[in-house]
Amino acid sequence: MKINWNYIKGFLLIGAVFFLFAFAEKRSNSRKISEVSLQFTNSENLYVTEEAVNKLLIQNHVEVATVVKDTLDLNRVESILDAHDMIEKAEVFMSVDGKMGASITQRKxxxxxxxxxxxxxxxxxxxxxxxxxxxxxxxxxxxxxxxxxxxxxxxxxxxxxxxxxxxxxxxxxxxxxxxxxxxxxxxxxxxxxxxxxxxxxxxxxxxxxxxxxxxxxxxxxxxxxxxxxxxxxxxxxx
Missing domain, CATH: 3.40.50.11690 (Cell division protein FtsQ/DivIB)
Structure with a gap:
Protein backbone atom coordinates (compact mmCIF):
# COMPACT_ATOMS: atom_id res chain seq x y z
CA MET A 1 0.00 0.00 0.00
CA LYS A 2 1.39 3.34 -1.04
CA ILE A 3 1.50 6.01 1.66
CA ASN A 4 0.34 9.48 0.59
CA TRP A 5 2.87 11.69 2.35
CA ASN A 6 1.16 14.85 1.15
CA TYR A 7 -1.92 14.02 3.29
CA ILE A 8 0.25 13.29 6.31
CA LYS A 9 2.17 16.53 5.85
CA GLY A 10 -1.13 18.40 5.57
CA PHE A 11 -2.49 16.90 8.80
CA LEU A 12 0.78 17.62 10.59
CA LEU A 13 0.72 21.22 9.39
CA ILE A 14 -2.88 21.71 10.53
CA GLY A 15 -2.03 20.18 13.92
CA ALA A 16 0.97 22.47 14.28
CA VAL A 17 -1.16 25.53 13.48
CA PHE A 18 -3.75 24.56 16.10
CA PHE A 19 -1.02 23.89 18.66
CA LEU A 20 0.63 27.26 18.06
CA PHE A 21 -2.73 29.04 18.18
CA ALA A 22 -3.66 27.36 21.47
CA PHE A 23 -0.22 28.10 22.91
CA ALA A 24 -0.42 31.75 21.88
CA GLU A 25 -3.95 32.03 23.31
CA LYS A 26 -2.89 30.48 26.62
CA ARG A 27 0.16 32.71 26.81
CA SER A 28 -1.94 35.78 26.00
CA ASN A 29 -4.50 34.95 28.67
CA SER A 30 -1.79 34.31 31.24
CA ARG A 31 -0.22 37.74 30.67
CA LYS A 32 -0.76 40.32 33.35
CA ILE A 33 -2.79 43.37 32.47
CA SER A 34 -0.34 46.14 31.68
CA GLU A 35 -2.58 49.16 32.26
CA VAL A 36 -6.13 50.47 32.32
CA SER A 37 -7.29 53.01 29.77
CA LEU A 38 -10.28 55.17 30.71
CA GLN A 39 -12.44 56.97 28.17
CA PHE A 40 -15.07 59.49 29.26
CA THR A 41 -17.97 59.96 26.86
CA ASN A 42 -18.20 63.49 25.46
CA SER A 43 -14.63 63.93 26.81
CA GLU A 44 -16.10 64.93 30.19
CA ASN A 45 -14.56 63.86 33.48
CA LEU A 46 -16.10 66.61 35.55
CA TYR A 47 -17.48 64.67 38.49
CA VAL A 48 -15.13 61.69 38.71
CA THR A 49 -11.46 61.60 37.74
CA GLU A 50 -9.22 58.83 36.39
CA GLU A 51 -7.42 58.84 39.74
CA ALA A 52 -10.71 58.32 41.58
CA VAL A 53 -11.66 55.42 39.28
CA ASN A 54 -8.29 53.72 39.74
CA LYS A 55 -8.55 54.16 43.51
CA LEU A 56 -12.02 52.61 43.41
CA LEU A 57 -10.70 49.55 41.57
CA ILE A 58 -7.82 49.13 44.03
CA GLN A 59 -10.21 49.38 46.98
CA ASN A 60 -12.20 46.54 45.43
CA HIS A 61 -9.04 44.43 44.92
CA VAL A 62 -8.84 44.97 41.16
CA GLU A 63 -5.14 45.88 40.96
CA VAL A 64 -4.35 45.94 37.28
CA ALA A 65 -0.62 45.22 37.52
CA THR A 66 -1.22 41.96 39.42
CA VAL A 67 -4.29 40.61 37.60
CA VAL A 68 -4.00 37.93 34.91
CA LYS A 69 -6.21 38.41 31.82
CA ASP A 70 -8.13 35.16 32.06
CA THR A 71 -8.91 35.72 35.76
CA LEU A 72 -10.37 39.20 35.37
CA ASP A 73 -14.15 39.32 35.63
CA LEU A 74 -15.17 42.20 33.38
CA ASN A 75 -18.78 42.06 34.57
CA ARG A 76 -17.61 42.50 38.15
CA VAL A 77 -15.48 45.50 37.19
CA GLU A 78 -18.48 47.04 35.39
CA SER A 79 -20.64 46.49 38.46
CA ILE A 80 -18.04 48.19 40.67
CA LEU A 81 -17.89 51.22 38.38
CA ASP A 82 -21.68 51.39 37.88
CA ALA A 83 -22.11 51.53 41.67
CA HIS A 84 -20.10 54.76 41.89
CA ASP A 85 -22.29 57.74 42.81
CA MET A 86 -21.04 59.81 39.87
CA ILE A 87 -21.12 57.15 37.13
CA GLU A 88 -24.24 56.52 35.06
CA LYS A 89 -22.89 53.68 32.92
CA ALA A 90 -19.55 51.90 32.46
CA GLU A 91 -18.57 49.51 29.67
CA VAL A 92 -15.38 47.51 30.32
CA PHE A 93 -13.40 45.65 27.65
CA MET A 94 -10.04 43.97 27.15
CA SER A 95 -7.64 44.56 24.26
CA VAL A 96 -5.44 41.86 22.73
CA ASP A 97 -2.26 43.54 24.02
CA GLY A 98 -3.28 43.20 27.66
CA LYS A 99 -4.87 46.57 28.29
CA MET A 100 -8.17 46.96 30.10
CA GLY A 101 -10.36 49.74 28.78
CA ALA A 102 -13.42 51.36 30.27
CA SER A 103 -15.87 53.74 28.60
CA ILE A 104 -17.49 55.80 31.33
CA THR A 105 -20.62 57.94 31.07
CA GLN A 106 -20.97 60.25 34.03
CA ARG A 107 -24.25 61.24 35.60
CA LYS A 108 -25.44 64.67 34.48
Whole structure:
Protein backbone atom coordinates (compact mmCIF):
# COMPACT_ATOMS: atom_id res chain seq x y z
CA MET A 1 0.00 0.00 0.00
CA LYS A 2 1.39 3.34 -1.04
CA ILE A 3 1.50 6.01 1.66
CA ASN A 4 0.34 9.48 0.59
CA TRP A 5 2.87 11.69 2.35
CA ASN A 6 1.16 14.85 1.15
CA TYR A 7 -1.92 14.02 3.29
CA ILE A 8 0.25 13.29 6.31
CA LYS A 9 2.17 16.53 5.85
CA GLY A 10 -1.13 18.40 5.57
CA PHE A 11 -2.49 16.90 8.80
CA LEU A 12 0.78 17.62 10.59
CA LEU A 13 0.72 21.22 9.39
CA ILE A 14 -2.88 21.71 10.53
CA GLY A 15 -2.03 20.18 13.92
CA ALA A 16 0.97 22.47 14.28
CA VAL A 17 -1.16 25.53 13.48
CA PHE A 18 -3.75 24.56 16.10
CA PHE A 19 -1.02 23.89 18.66
CA LEU A 20 0.63 27.26 18.06
CA PHE A 21 -2.73 29.04 18.18
CA ALA A 22 -3.66 27.36 21.47
CA PHE A 23 -0.22 28.10 22.91
CA ALA A 24 -0.42 31.75 21.88
CA GLU A 25 -3.95 32.03 23.31
CA LYS A 26 -2.89 30.48 26.62
CA ARG A 27 0.16 32.71 26.81
CA SER A 28 -1.94 35.78 26.00
CA ASN A 29 -4.50 34.95 28.67
CA SER A 30 -1.79 34.31 31.24
CA ARG A 31 -0.22 37.74 30.67
CA LYS A 32 -0.76 40.32 33.35
CA ILE A 33 -2.79 43.37 32.47
CA SER A 34 -0.34 46.14 31.68
CA GLU A 35 -2.58 49.16 32.26
CA VAL A 36 -6.13 50.47 32.32
CA SER A 37 -7.29 53.01 29.77
CA LEU A 38 -10.28 55.17 30.71
CA GLN A 39 -12.44 56.97 28.17
CA PHE A 40 -15.07 59.49 29.26
CA THR A 41 -17.97 59.96 26.86
CA ASN A 42 -18.20 63.49 25.46
CA SER A 43 -14.63 63.93 26.81
CA GLU A 44 -16.10 64.93 30.19
CA ASN A 45 -14.56 63.86 33.48
CA LEU A 46 -16.10 66.61 35.55
CA TYR A 47 -17.48 64.67 38.49
CA VAL A 48 -15.13 61.69 38.71
CA THR A 49 -11.46 61.60 37.74
CA GLU A 50 -9.22 58.83 36.39
CA GLU A 51 -7.42 58.84 39.74
CA ALA A 52 -10.71 58.32 41.58
CA VAL A 53 -11.66 55.42 39.28
CA ASN A 54 -8.29 53.72 39.74
CA LYS A 55 -8.55 54.16 43.51
CA LEU A 56 -12.02 52.61 43.41
CA LEU A 57 -10.70 49.55 41.57
CA ILE A 58 -7.82 49.13 44.03
CA GLN A 59 -10.21 49.38 46.98
CA ASN A 60 -12.20 46.54 45.43
CA HIS A 61 -9.04 44.43 44.92
CA VAL A 62 -8.84 44.97 41.16
CA GLU A 63 -5.14 45.88 40.96
CA VAL A 64 -4.35 45.94 37.28
CA ALA A 65 -0.62 45.22 37.52
CA THR A 66 -1.22 41.96 39.42
CA VAL A 67 -4.29 40.61 37.60
CA VAL A 68 -4.00 37.93 34.91
CA LYS A 69 -6.21 38.41 31.82
CA ASP A 70 -8.13 35.16 32.06
CA THR A 71 -8.91 35.72 35.76
CA LEU A 72 -10.37 39.20 35.37
CA ASP A 73 -14.15 39.32 35.63
CA LEU A 74 -15.17 42.20 33.38
CA ASN A 75 -18.78 42.06 34.57
CA ARG A 76 -17.61 42.50 38.15
CA VAL A 77 -15.48 45.50 37.19
CA GLU A 78 -18.48 47.04 35.39
CA SER A 79 -20.64 46.49 38.46
CA ILE A 80 -18.04 48.19 40.67
CA LEU A 81 -17.89 51.22 38.38
CA ASP A 82 -21.68 51.39 37.88
CA ALA A 83 -22.11 51.53 41.67
CA HIS A 84 -20.10 54.76 41.89
CA ASP A 85 -22.29 57.74 42.81
CA MET A 86 -21.04 59.81 39.87
CA ILE A 87 -21.12 57.15 37.13
CA GLU A 88 -24.24 56.52 35.06
CA LYS A 89 -22.89 53.68 32.92
CA ALA A 90 -19.55 51.90 32.46
CA GLU A 91 -18.57 49.51 29.67
CA VAL A 92 -15.38 47.51 30.32
CA PHE A 93 -13.40 45.65 27.65
CA MET A 94 -10.04 43.97 27.15
CA SER A 95 -7.64 44.56 24.26
CA VAL A 96 -5.44 41.86 22.73
CA ASP A 97 -2.26 43.54 24.02
CA GLY A 98 -3.28 43.20 27.66
CA LYS A 99 -4.87 46.57 28.29
CA MET A 100 -8.17 46.96 30.10
CA GLY A 101 -10.36 49.74 28.78
CA ALA A 102 -13.42 51.36 30.27
CA SER A 103 -15.87 53.74 28.60
CA ILE A 104 -17.49 55.80 31.33
CA THR A 105 -20.62 57.94 31.07
CA GLN A 106 -20.97 60.25 34.03
CA ARG A 107 -24.25 61.24 35.60
CA LYS A 108 -25.44 64.67 34.48
CA UNK A 109 -27.11 67.02 36.99
CA UNK A 110 -29.97 69.24 35.83
CA UNK A 111 -30.88 70.87 39.14
CA UNK A 112 -29.35 71.55 42.58
CA UNK A 113 -31.61 71.09 45.59
CA UNK A 114 -31.17 73.29 48.65
CA UNK A 115 -31.46 71.10 51.74
CA UNK A 116 -29.67 70.39 55.02
CA UNK A 117 -27.34 68.33 52.81
CA UNK A 118 -27.63 69.80 49.29
CA UNK A 119 -27.72 67.43 46.32
CA UNK A 120 -28.33 67.35 42.59
CA UNK A 121 -31.18 65.93 40.54
CA UNK A 122 -29.71 64.10 37.56
CA UNK A 123 -31.08 63.79 34.02
CA UNK A 124 -32.95 60.61 35.03
CA UNK A 125 -34.73 62.38 37.85
CA UNK A 126 -32.71 60.66 40.57
CA UNK A 127 -30.89 62.06 43.59
CA UNK A 128 -27.20 62.66 42.95
CA UNK A 129 -24.56 63.82 45.48
CA UNK A 130 -22.54 66.97 44.97
CA UNK A 131 -19.04 66.57 43.55
CA UNK A 132 -15.81 67.68 45.20
CA UNK A 133 -14.29 68.23 41.75
CA UNK A 134 -16.86 70.37 39.92
CA UNK A 135 -19.93 72.51 40.60
CA UNK A 136 -22.60 72.34 37.89
CA UNK A 137 -24.31 75.51 36.66
CA UNK A 138 -27.91 74.36 36.95
CA UNK A 139 -31.11 75.88 38.39
CA UNK A 140 -31.28 75.93 42.19
CA UNK A 141 -34.39 74.19 43.53
CA UNK A 142 -35.79 75.18 46.92
CA UNK A 143 -38.81 74.24 49.02
CA UNK A 144 -38.88 70.56 48.00
CA UNK A 145 -38.34 67.26 49.77
CA UNK A 146 -37.20 63.99 48.22
CA UNK A 147 -40.80 62.92 47.59
CA UNK A 148 -41.17 65.93 45.29
CA UNK A 149 -38.36 64.88 42.91
CA UNK A 150 -40.70 63.16 40.45
CA UNK A 151 -42.97 66.22 40.58
CA UNK A 152 -40.32 68.83 39.74
CA UNK A 153 -38.32 66.65 37.32
CA UNK A 154 -40.47 67.30 34.18
CA UNK A 155 -39.97 71.06 34.59
CA UNK A 156 -36.22 70.73 35.13
CA UNK A 157 -35.93 68.40 32.15
CA UNK A 158 -37.86 70.84 29.96
CA UNK A 159 -35.66 73.75 31.06
CA UNK A 160 -32.53 71.73 30.29
CA UNK A 161 -33.72 71.01 26.74
CA UNK A 162 -34.99 74.51 25.96
CA UNK A 163 -32.07 76.83 25.09
CA UNK A 164 -33.94 80.00 26.12
CA UNK A 165 -35.14 78.63 29.46
CA UNK A 166 -31.76 77.03 30.19
CA UNK A 167 -30.08 80.44 29.88
CA UNK A 168 -32.64 82.51 31.76
CA UNK A 169 -34.05 80.33 34.56
CA UNK A 170 -31.73 80.23 37.56
CA UNK A 171 -34.07 78.98 40.28
CA UNK A 172 -37.25 77.00 40.99
CA UNK A 173 -39.12 77.43 44.27
CA UNK A 174 -41.93 75.19 45.51
CA UNK A 175 -44.38 77.19 47.62
CA UNK A 176 -46.23 75.87 50.67
CA UNK A 177 -49.41 75.45 48.60
CA UNK A 178 -47.65 73.18 46.08
CA UNK A 179 -47.35 75.87 43.39
CA UNK A 180 -44.03 76.78 41.78
CA UNK A 181 -42.23 80.03 41.05
CA UNK A 182 -39.27 80.60 38.74
CA UNK A 183 -36.34 82.93 39.27
CA UNK A 184 -34.99 84.65 36.18
CA UNK A 185 -31.38 85.67 35.57
CA UNK A 186 -30.66 89.39 36.17
CA UNK A 187 -34.36 90.15 36.78
CA UNK A 188 -36.07 90.85 40.09
CA UNK A 189 -39.60 89.81 39.11
CA UNK A 190 -41.04 86.46 40.18
CA UNK A 191 -42.55 84.14 37.59
CA UNK A 192 -45.58 82.35 38.99
CA UNK A 193 -45.60 79.01 37.14
CA UNK A 194 -48.34 77.34 39.19
CA UNK A 195 -48.63 73.56 39.09
CA UNK A 196 -46.18 71.66 36.90
CA UNK A 197 -48.53 71.05 34.02
CA UNK A 198 -48.95 72.51 30.51
CA UNK A 199 -45.21 73.13 30.60
CA UNK A 200 -44.80 73.73 26.86
CA UNK A 201 -47.63 76.26 26.69
CA UNK A 202 -46.50 78.16 29.78
CA UNK A 203 -42.89 78.43 28.66
CA UNK A 204 -43.95 79.51 25.16
CA UNK A 205 -46.08 82.28 26.68
CA UNK A 206 -43.27 83.33 28.98
CA UNK A 207 -40.75 83.55 26.14
CA UNK A 208 -43.16 85.70 24.11
CA UNK A 209 -43.70 88.00 27.12
CA UNK A 210 -39.99 88.27 27.88
CA UNK A 211 -38.97 89.07 24.32
CA UNK A 212 -41.73 91.68 23.95
CA UNK A 213 -40.88 93.34 27.29
CA UNK A 214 -37.18 93.33 26.43
CA UNK A 215 -37.89 94.92 23.04
CA UNK A 216 -39.97 97.62 24.75
CA UNK A 217 -37.26 98.00 27.46
CA UNK A 218 -39.82 97.31 30.20
CA UNK A 219 -38.40 94.22 31.90
CA UNK A 220 -37.58 96.25 35.00
CA UNK A 221 -41.15 97.54 35.26
CA UNK A 222 -42.63 94.29 36.58
CA UNK A 223 -42.62 92.62 39.99
CA UNK A 224 -44.63 89.51 39.10
CA UNK A 225 -45.46 87.50 35.98
CA UNK A 226 -48.25 84.93 36.16
CA UNK A 227 -48.29 82.03 33.67
CA UNK A 228 -51.29 80.14 35.05
CA UNK A 229 -53.83 81.50 32.64
CA UNK A 230 -54.31 79.60 29.41
CA UNK A 231 -54.17 82.24 26.67
CA UNK A 232 -52.39 85.16 28.31
CA UNK A 233 -49.62 86.24 30.63
CA UNK A 234 -50.81 88.40 33.51
CA UNK A 235 -48.08 90.74 34.75
CA UNK A 236 -48.08 93.07 37.74
CA UNK A 237 -46.11 96.28 37.59
CA UNK A 238 -44.07 97.67 40.45
Missing amino acids: PIGRVLAARPYYIDRKGEKMPLSTFYSARVPVVSGIREEHLSEVFPLLDHIRNDPFMAVHVTGINRLANGMYELEVRKQDFAVHFGKIEDIERKTTNFKAFYQKAMKDKKLNAYKKVNLQFKDQVVSTKK
